[in-house]
Every structure is written in structure tokens, then in C-alpha cells.
Amino acid sequence: MGSVARVTTINARSEESFDAAVRLGMERAQQTLRGVSGGWVKEQKVEASDGRITAWSVVLEVTFILED
Amino acid sequence: MGSVARVTTINARSEESFDAAVRLGMERAQQTLRGVSGGWVKEQKVEASDGRITAWSVVLEVTFILED
Amino acid sequence: MGSVARVTTINARSEESFDAAVRLGMERAQQTLRGVSGGWVKEQKVEASDGRITAWSVVLEVTFILED
Amino acid sequence: MGSVARVTTINARSEESFDAAVRLGMERAQQTLRGVSGGWVKEQKVEASDGRITAWSVVLEVTFILED
Amino acid sequence: MGSVARVTTINARSEESFDAAVRLGMERAQQTLRGVSGGWVKEQKVEASDGRITAWSVVLEVTFILED
Amino acid sequence: MGSVARVTTINARSEESFDAAVRLGMERAQQTLRGVSGGWVKEQKVEASDGRITAWSVVLEVTFILED
Amino acid sequence: MGSVARVTTINARSEESFDAAVRLGMERAQQTLRGVSGGWVKEQKVEASDGRITAWSVVLEVTFILED
Amino acid sequence: MGSVARVTTINARSEESFDAAVRLGMERAQQTLRGVSGGWVKEQKVEASDGRITAWSVVLEVTFILED
Amino acid sequence: MGSVARVTTINARSEESFDAAVRLGMERAQQTLRGVSGGWVKEQKVEASDGRITAWSVVLEVTFILED
Amino acid sequence: MGSVARVTTINARSEESFDAAVRLGMERAQQTLRGVSGGWVKEQKVEASDGRITAWSVVLEVTFILED
Amino acid sequence: MGSVARVTTINARSEESFDAAVRLGMERAQQTLRGVSGGWVKEQKVEASDGRITAWSVVLEVTFILED
Amino acid sequence: MGSVARVTTINARSEESFDAAVRLGMERAQQTLRGVSGGWVKEQKVEASDGRITAWSVVLEVTFILED
Structure with a gap:
């Protein structure tokens, strides 16, 4: 068998x-x-x-498992 | 505080x-x-x-704000 | 006219x-x-x-057509 | 069966x-x-x-079908 | 002889x-x-x-010749 | 001496x-x-x-020797 | 109208x-x-x-607005 | 605590x-x-x-756990 | 003269x-x-x-000097 | 008018x-x-x-003008 | 304390x-x-x-120390 | 049969x-x-x-054959 997860970008x-x-x-x-x-x-x-930092931002690829 | 947006590819x-x-x-x-x-x-x-162009296509990463 | 499809990563x-x-x-x-x-x-x-392979995994960008 | 196309860069x-x-x-x-x-x-x-633009140039990868 | 140009990003x-x-x-x-x-x-x-486009922005690497 | 080969993309x-x-x-x-x-x-x-796969395609960079 | 900013690397x-x-x-x-x-x-x-860290360094692309 | 693994290329x-x-x-x-x-x-x-394939080769980054 | 260092990935x-x-x-x-x-x-x-973070992991390319 | 050149890889x-x-x-x-x-x-x-170098090889993208 | 250097492209x-x-x-x-x-x-x-080489050109990222 | 070589970075x-x-x-x-x-x-x-060059350095991926 196998499994599938989805990846979303936030x-x-x-x-x-x-x-x-x-x-x-x-x-x-x-x-x-x-x-x-x-x-x-x-x-x-x-x-x-x-020059004064007001926000720190990251782009994240988040993996989550797809229920069957 | 902070904020989170999602990025989808179209x-x-x-x-x-x-x-x-x-x-x-x-x-x-x-x-x-x-x-x-x-x-x-x-x-x-x-x-x-x-040789005659029939379609122009772009891949776009679109950012949209996640409501809380 | 044109068309739009979405791309999701799995x-x-x-x-x-x-x-x-x-x-x-x-x-x-x-x-x-x-x-x-x-x-x-x-x-x-x-x-x-x-050293014995237990799983083969691929990251796929899947394109699907958005219905209007 | 299958097909083969060539890609040339211009x-x-x-x-x-x-x-x-x-x-x-x-x-x-x-x-x-x-x-x-x-x-x-x-x-x-x-x-x-x-500063005045005299030419707009693109590098294109062009695909063309190989006749059998 | 040779020449040197600078590249700036805008x-x-x-x-x-x-x-x-x-x-x-x-x-x-x-x-x-x-x-x-x-x-x-x-x-x-x-x-x-x-969804309505308010600005089109490009990042350009601009080359300019350094005078001697 | 040396040798030269060409690379084409298919x-x-x-x-x-x-x-x-x-x-x-x-x-x-x-x-x-x-x-x-x-x-x-x-x-x-x-x-x-x-969802049913109808074609598997690869982009290949093929090297071939140039005869003198 | 539009605006132009410069990007410098530090x-x-x-x-x-x-x-x-x-x-x-x-x-x-x-x-x-x-x-x-x-x-x-x-x-x-x-x-x-x-093995003991003496310095943490980052390469940053810094954007600053060009006054007119 | 944490753990450290090494990655080697083959x-x-x-x-x-x-x-x-x-x-x-x-x-x-x-x-x-x-x-x-x-x-x-x-x-x-x-x-x-x-044109007849004589070898299939892959470059692999292999991860292995470092014993303490 | 010169010097040589090795780079390993962890x-x-x-x-x-x-x-x-x-x-x-x-x-x-x-x-x-x-x-x-x-x-x-x-x-x-x-x-x-x-959603609760259980581990933070980094891939590091570590440089170390080769003794003669 | 414009001009077109081809790029080949050797x-x-x-x-x-x-x-x-x-x-x-x-x-x-x-x-x-x-x-x-x-x-x-x-x-x-x-x-x-x-360890003794027997050949130095480069991959070159060569541009040549297409005659009309 | 720390230090800051600038990087310019030539x-x-x-x-x-x-x-x-x-x-x-x-x-x-x-x-x-x-x-x-x-x-x-x-x-x-x-x-x-x-085919006869008339110029050899390099793009260099040059680092220089910012005086305080 | 096949063969395996290791790649190290120096x-x-x-x-x-x-x-x-x-x-x-x-x-x-x-x-x-x-x-x-x-x-x-x-x-x-x-x-x-x-501005006077004191050292030329290269990062090399070196391939060496693993004896059996």
C-alpha cells in the first residue's frame, strides 16, 4: 500500500x-x-x-496527511 | 501579534x-x-x-489572506 | 477567452x-x-x-482544471 | 507507442x-x-x-515535433 | 586592455x-x-x-559602465 | 588535442x-x-x-560526438 | 505613475x-x-x-526607496 | 536533546x-x-x-545516523 | 603554496x-x-x-581543515 | 524590426x-x-x-546568428 | 559586537x-x-x-568592508 | 551488475x-x-x-570509486 499527503504554502x-x-x-x-x-x-x-524591523516573515511549505 | 496568508499556484x-x-x-x-x-x-x-501563437500561459503564485 | 487551472503539491x-x-x-x-x-x-x-528500501516517495505538482 | 519532440533554444x-x-x-x-x-x-x-530602451530580447526554448 | 561595468538591482x-x-x-x-x-x-x-491588479512590479539587474 | 560533443534537448x-x-x-x-x-x-x-495516467514524458539532454 | 526602489546586498x-x-x-x-x-x-x-561558533553571518538583500 | 545525522553523496x-x-x-x-x-x-x-542504453546512473544523497 | 579543506553535510x-x-x-x-x-x-x-513543533532541523555544510 | 539567434550547447x-x-x-x-x-x-x-588531471571539460552555450 | 560589509556586482x-x-x-x-x-x-x-574569442567576461560579486 | 562511487566536496x-x-x-x-x-x-x-588577489579558491565535488 502507500500514503498521500498534501503540501500547502503559507x-x-x-x-x-x-x-x-x-x-x-x-x-x-x-x-x-x-x-x-x-x-x-x-x-x-x-x-x-x-531600518527598525517591524515584522519577520517566513514562507513555509506545510505538509499534512490526507485522511482516506 | 502576527498574521498568516496562504499561497496557491494557478x-x-x-x-x-x-x-x-x-x-x-x-x-x-x-x-x-x-x-x-x-x-x-x-x-x-x-x-x-x-509557429503562430494560439495561447499565452503563466504560472502564478497567488497570495490571499486567511480570515481568523 | 482563456482558462485557469490550479496546481497543488502532493x-x-x-x-x-x-x-x-x-x-x-x-x-x-x-x-x-x-x-x-x-x-x-x-x-x-x-x-x-x-539500507533496505521501505518506501519510494515523490513530490508531485498536480494540475487540475477549475470549473466555472 | 510514444512520440519524440526536439527542443531548441533561440x-x-x-x-x-x-x-x-x-x-x-x-x-x-x-x-x-x-x-x-x-x-x-x-x-x-x-x-x-x-536609459532609453533600444531592444527587448527573450531567450525561448522552442519545442517542435520530429517527423518519423 | 579591458573594461569594467557595475550591476545594480532595482x-x-x-x-x-x-x-x-x-x-x-x-x-x-x-x-x-x-x-x-x-x-x-x-x-x-x-x-x-x-483580485484587481493595482501595481505591476519587476526586479531588474541594471548594468552601467564605470567611467575611468 | 581535445574533442567536442554537442548536446541537444529532446x-x-x-x-x-x-x-x-x-x-x-x-x-x-x-x-x-x-x-x-x-x-x-x-x-x-x-x-x-x-487521474488515470495517459503519458509519461521526460526532457532529456542528449550528448552526441561531433565527427571531424 | 509608479515608483522605483534600489536593492543592495550586505x-x-x-x-x-x-x-x-x-x-x-x-x-x-x-x-x-x-x-x-x-x-x-x-x-x-x-x-x-x-566547533564552537564565533560568528553568525547573513547575506541580506536590503530594499530602500529612491527619493525623487 | 537532539540528534545529528550525516549526509554523503554517492x-x-x-x-x-x-x-x-x-x-x-x-x-x-x-x-x-x-x-x-x-x-x-x-x-x-x-x-x-x-543510442542503446548501456547504464542507468543516479546521484543519491544518502542520510545515515551518527552513533554517539 | 595552498591549502585544502573538506566539506561534509550533516x-x-x-x-x-x-x-x-x-x-x-x-x-x-x-x-x-x-x-x-x-x-x-x-x-x-x-x-x-x-501543529505543535516537536523538532527543528537544519542541513549544514560543515568545512574542516585537512591536516597534512 | 528585430533579429533572431540560435543557442546550441556543446x-x-x-x-x-x-x-x-x-x-x-x-x-x-x-x-x-x-x-x-x-x-x-x-x-x-x-x-x-x-588524482592526475587527464582532461578539462566545459559545457558551453554558444550563440550564433541565423541568416535570413 | 558585529560587522557589516557590502556586496556589489561588477x-x-x-x-x-x-x-x-x-x-x-x-x-x-x-x-x-x-x-x-x-x-x-x-x-x-x-x-x-x-569563432575567434575577442573578450573574456566575468560577473563578480565583490565584498568590501563598510567603515564606521 | 553495477558500480558505486562516492562523491566528496573539497x-x-x-x-x-x-x-x-x-x-x-x-x-x-x-x-x-x-x-x-x-x-x-x-x-x-x-x-x-x-583589491590585490591573495588566494584563488574553488569548491570541487570529487568522485572516487568505492573498492568492493
Whole structure:
């Protein structure tokens, strides 16, 4: 037999740090998609106002198991 | 606090031009996904019959905001 | 006029071979998404226990037509 | 059975726009290679003289069917 | 002998189209850097409000000749 | 002394499997280009109708020796 | 109308962490370039002496608005 | 706590098929490195003599657990 | 004269954060390979159970000096 | 008006150095394709026997103008 | 504490060889930017007239230290 | 039957040129790994002091045959 999982891409923004953005993204994904098993960081960006960082954002590829 | 957006990939085909295909893709995405905020052109292809272009197609990564 | 299709990424695992994993992925995608028209192999991995392959997995970008 | 097509890379330059360069490239390819069925835009460059654009050039991967 | 040119990266946004954004970027670069000779399109993005495109933006690598 | 070989890109489609598509591509290349010595798999795609795979296609970079 | 921003690449090193290196890089950029609006992490490296990390360095693409 | 695994790159050649080359590579790796847990296919090439395939070769990144 | 260093790839997992995983990987590498001088982060992944992060893992390319 | 050039990929091997392999490749290309105007080095490999280099090879993308 | 360096991209052309083009580029960069510490070769191209190489050009990412 | 080779990554630095760094790397690899058969240049960097090149370094993927 085998198994199939789906991968969706999300963009999570936090005001604290990259790690916090990753945590936020995974939690938010779990609210809409059950069985979230992993995440792959594809990009890391910061937004700034006159050089002071106002947001840390990551693009995450989130894997979740498809129920049968 | 923070925010999370989802990114979905669409393939849009137009008979006119690449720009027209981008416009079509963003409009169509908005019909199914509310809060479409941006699009990133990942690929540009043309289909042809004996060298005459019959379709202009783009692969777009479309970002839309997840409501809480 | 034009047309728009969506592209979703799935991760399919089979105990037999890469081709079998591709077949499984396309079939499973069709159960949830109608009009599945193609798939692009993005990655190929194997899982092993002491060197003996226990699973063949592929990451597939699956294209399906959006009904109007 | 199956089929085999060849892919050749061309560099097309137009004085008008990127879309015009793509059209020119596909037409020119059809004069030497019959059965031109598609083109993939690999690169887009402009040449300029003191900031005024003098040429729009694209690198296209053109697919054409091999007759048996 | 030889010659050396510098390459700078700019991000140009237009409300009309990608080609217009490229033109704007090359003109603007020429105001600060003399001898602008070419531009390579690295990325193409659109910004939208509820699916209607509000801006077409390109990332351009602009080459300009260093005077001796 | 040295040697020069040419590399051409072909797109081969088979109704059976990826390996079959590679075999077909190499055989077909040999009919037009003598001295075919190798092939590098650049892409692997499947075409499907309602999830059932109708074609397995590979993009191959085929190397052949140029006679002097 | 439209707008043009410039993108410059900087390499920032901190003795504490990757996040600290990003913060340092954005602050330093703002001292020489006004209107720093964002930063994209391109690379992350650590320097070590016998396995103990002595520096965390990031390559950042920093975007800043060009005044007219 | 945590864990550390090493990744080594191997190039495996078989006279039968790509899958056979992957199997051969994983078995051979296990003879020299204990705890081989996975493999990622990085490249797939064929060698041919006048178009007839004489070898199927894969480049594999093999992961194995480091004992403490 | 010159010098030669070797580069090995390791995959380090920590239950705390990405930075912690990098630290762990560099320390562990130093136990088996003397003269570890640097590390390049190639990938960052998280494992999760129902959205709660259970492991932060990085793929590191670690450079170490080859003694003569 | 505009112009179209073709790009072909060649693999050139020399027993002396990479530069020599590039020179050989461009000369050899000119014998079969008139109007060779440029070449882009895509890859550089060496073959060795017990560590002593026996061949320097480059993969070149050669551009040549298509006569009308 | 930490340090910040800037990275600028230059395109250097020499009539002799790739190494000569790299040397020229680094010397020229030092005339405008003090504290030039390194260069990373991003691209290597040759220009030719009927197959005879007229220029060897490299794209270099040059790192220079920002004075405080 | 088939065969398996291992690929290791080395970073070689020479004070003369890139070719010299490649030669040094292949010789040094042969001292520790028997059956070194090839090398693939992955990166080319120079170190400089005030613009004068002090070292030419290459990252090489070296292939060596695994004895049975």
C-alpha cells in the first residue's frame, strides 16, 4: 500500500522573530488542515521602517496527511 | 501579534498576451479565494500551431489572506 | 477567452517503486479534485531501514482544471 | 507507442516589447523547423542607450515535433 | 586592455504593465547612474486589491559602465 | 588535442513508464544524430485524464560526438 | 505613475545569533541609505573555532526607496 | 536533546533501470555506513552506445545516523 | 603554496530552535572531524504533531581543515 | 524590426586547461555554424586518473546568428 | 559586537583570459570602494567574432568592508 | 551488475590561479581517497587585500570509486 499527503504554502508574519513566525504558521495551519506533520522554510524576509524591523516573515511549505 | 496568508499556484491561459493571462488569473482566483493580495509570475509559456501563437500561459503564485 | 487551472503539491509514498508512487498520487488527487490533467515530478526520495528500501516517495505538482 | 519532440533554444530581439520578441522568435523558428508547438520564456533582457530602451530580447526554448 | 561595468538591482513599480515598469526602472536608473546599457528581468510580481491588479512590479539587474 | 560533443534537448513521451520514455528518446535521437553517447534527465511529467495516467514524458539532454 | 526602489546586498556578522545579525544589518544599512523598507535573507553561515561558533553571518538583500 | 545525522553523496550505476541503481546505491552505502535511513535522488543519467542504453546512473544523497 | 579543506553535510535536529540545531551540529561535527572552521545552512525544516513543533532541523555544510 | 539567434550547447574537452577547452569549443562550433558571436560557460569538470588531471571539460552555450 | 560589509556586482571584460578579467575587476573595484576583501565568480562568458574569442567576461560579486 | 562511487566536496585554495587550485585539490584528494576519477567545479572565489588577489579558491565535488 502507500500514503498521500498534501503540501500547502503559507506566508506567516510575526513581530518577534523568524522562529516565532514559524510557530505561528504551523499553529494557524493546524486550525484549517488536520494532521499537520511538517514544515519547510522556503524564504525569510523582514519588513522595516527606517531600518527598525517591524515584522519577520517566513514562507513555509506545510505538509499534512490526507485522511482516506 | 502576527498574521498568516496562504499561497496557491494557478496556471492561467489567455489568447491575447502574458499581461492578459496574469489579469485573468488574478480575477479568477478572487472568485474562489477572498482577500487576494498579490501574485508572483513563476513561468511564462506560449502554445503555437505552426509557429503562430494560439495561447499565452503563466504560472502564478497567488497570495490571499486567511480570515481568523 | 482563456482558462485557469490550479496546481497543488502532493507527496505520495509507495512500497514498490517511483512509478507506482506517481500513479498512487494522481489517483488519490482525482478523488478530491476533479479534472486532474497532469503532474510534474519535483522530488524523488527513498526511506530505508539498514539500507533496505521501505518506501519510494515523490513530490508531485498536480494540475487540475477549475470549473466555472 | 510514444512520440519524440526536439527542443531548441533561440534568442529573439525586438524593438517594441517582450511579447513582440516572443512572436518574432516563434515565427522565425517555424521557417527553419516545421511543427513548432510551444515556447518557454527562459530569460528577458533589455538593451538601452542612456536609459532609453533600444531592444527587448527573450531567450525561448522552442519545442517542435520530429517527423518519423 | 579591458573594461569594467557595475550591476545594480532595482525594483520598479508601475500601475500599467510589466513593460511599463521596465521602462520606468531604466529611465529612473539613468538619472542617478550614467551610461546605463542594459537590464535583466529577475522577477515579476503584481499587487492586487480583491483580485484587481493595482501595481505591476519587476526586479531588474541594471548594468552601467564605470567611467575611468 | 581535445574533442567536442554537442548536446541537444529532446522531449520523449511513452504510454508505459519514465524508463520507457528515456529508452524511446535515446533510440529516436540516434536515428538523426550519430554517436549518441549519453542522456541527462532534466524533467519528468505525466499527462492524465481524470487521474488515470495517459503519458509519461521526460526532457532529456542528449550528448552526441561531433565527427571531424 | 509608479515608483522605483534600489536593492543592495550586505553581509552582516554578529557574535550572538542569526536574528541579531539581521537586526545589525538593517540598522547599519539605514545609516548610509535612507528609507530602508525591507530585507530578504539570501544566506546564513556560521564561523567556528574547533566547533564552537564565533560568528553568525547573513547575506541580506536590503530594499530602500529612491527619493525623487 | 537532539540528534545529528550525516549526509554523503554517492553515484550508483546499474545496467537495468533507475530504480535498480537506487537500490544498488542504498545497499552499497549500508556496507560502509551503518544506520542508513534515507536517500534523495539528485540526478539521473544514462550512458549509451549508438543510442542503446548501456547504464542507468543516479546521484543519491544518502542520510545515515551518527552513533554517539 | 595552498591549502585544502573538506566539506561534509550533516543534518542536525533540536527540540528548541534553529539556532540550537546549528550549535548542536557544529559541536557534534567537531567530535569526529578536527579543525571545524565553518558551516553553511542549506535547509531548515520543522517536524510537528498536530501543529505543535516537536523538532527543528537544519542541513549544514560543515568545512574542516585537512591536516597534512 | 528585430533579429533572431540560435543557442546550441556543446561539451568541449582539452588536455591543457579550462580556457583552452573554451577556445577549442568556440573554434569547433564555428566550423559547423557560421556567425558564432558568444559563449556562456555552464559547467566545468575535470577527468583524472589517480588524482592526475587527464582532461578539462566545459559545457558551453554558444550563440550564433541565423541568416535570413 | 558585529560587522557589516557590502556586496556589489561588477562585470569585468579582458582580452586575455577569465583569470585576467577577475584580476581587472578586483583592481577596478578597489579604486572606487576601499577595503575590497573578496570576490565570488557568478558567471563566465566569452564574446567572439566568427569563432575567434575577442573578450573574456566575468560577473563578480565583490565584498568590501563598510567603515564606521 | 553495477558500480558505486562516492562523491566528496573539497575546498581548495591556491595563490596562483583557479586552474592551480583545481590541480591542488585533485592531488590532495588522491592522498586520502584512492581511485579519484573526476571533479566538478561548484564555486570559484578569490580573497583579496585592498583589491590585490591573495588566494584563488574553488569548491570541487570529487568522485572516487568505492573498492568492493
